[in-house]
Amino acid sequence: MKSQKIPEATIIRLSVYSRYLKQLEKNGLITVSSGTIAEGVDGSPAQVRKDLAYFGEFGTRGVGYNVSDLNRYITKILGIDNKWNVIIVGAGNLGSALSQYKGFDERGFNVLALFDNDPEIVGKKAGKIPVFSAPRMTSFIKENNVEIGIIAVPAPFAQDIVDEMVGAGIKAILNFAPRVISVPDYVELRNVDLAVNMEVLTFNMTFQK
Amino acid sequence: MKSQKIPEATIIRLSVYSRYLKQLEKNGLITVSSGTIAEGVDGSPAQVRKDLAYFGEFGTRGVGYNVSDLNRYITKILGIDNKWNVIIVGAGNLGSALSQYKGFDERGFNVLALFDNDPEIVGKKAGKIPVFSAPRMTSFIKENNVEIGIIAVPAPFAQDIVDEMVGAGIKAILNFAPRVISVPDYVELRNVDLAVNMEVLTFNMTFQK
């Protein structure tokens, strides 16, 4: 293993491997080969080994990988061996649904609060998550060491909210608004674009691979 | 232009270009250069031209592209120049939120119904979208020419629902369940994996590019 650039595709796959390993662990499996992992995640054995090789040598030749050890290594690599504080801006349908998403909690993401402008919903709760008024966001981020922000507001407001988050010290943003967003280099940004995903489907259906 | 394999990244960008062009069109812009598009979508001019070149010659040298013509070409390419019928399975928080998502309607996706097993919510509506009982799904798909299915059920149920959808004749699936799903070659599948997206963020934060 030598230090080099790691493909984003590798990180995405590691995350999927991790979830699959957790399942195997629950089933009581002790050891697993790259071939078995590949089957479980619909990939190739060589790819699995290559992905892991970026970070070290985790296996035993002739045997495979220890399931729970490997999963521990991967969660460490992904940075989810401890908790992260998250807020969601936009407490409409999507924001509220995201705040209740089980998958976040299971993977160490702590949704602390929702923020919104609508006086109808400010002060209420989505499940156990409180909804605060938007102007309180900056101070909340600072006081609670919030590292990750999720954008679930309508497109026209997204950039302004992002700017405010960045100003407050947020390190990473997951954007669900259908707009191209700008952030400084030191802030991580990912876009989850629902309509774009649908359009990739329709293209492939229409174009018939 | 010659026929060849088109990168998925190109399709994703075309979808983003299209949304941006729609905005420019609304602002009354008639003509646009690859450079301006690149700025608006945070890309490069050469990339914009290359992406379009897969499908034809849409510009005028020395001038640029006609905004509304180009957008019409792109929506045609993406297969969204007409409507698509969609159902969502799982009327929990996420499924209900998706059924109300404005971005689907705006881009020609018609959400006809939700399906769920919970007798508490079957028979109700999410906004204007009715919630039907899960066993009615297959006949509904056939009777209403549903082409696209969205999976918003808990992970353990996802594969069974997908199999049923495929059996009923669905052509494309957008999967939100955190599980690796199998479909036959002729069915299009895309995964929107929320926790995976968060973990790419935490990796990048931890690893500090």
Place this chain on the structure above:
DNA sequence: CAATGTGAAGCCCTTCACAGCG
């Protein structure tokens, strides 16, 4: 002997640079 770890080959996508054209 079975399965890992890894250089090398292959392939695909992006970037470059400029010819072509309105």
Place this chain on the structure above:
DNA sequence: CGCTGTGAAGGGCTTCACATTG
């Protein structure tokens, strides 16, 4: 003259194939 369209170069990710090792 300016911007498109594109062959060629470059870079990066995946696949291959095998040497390595417990």
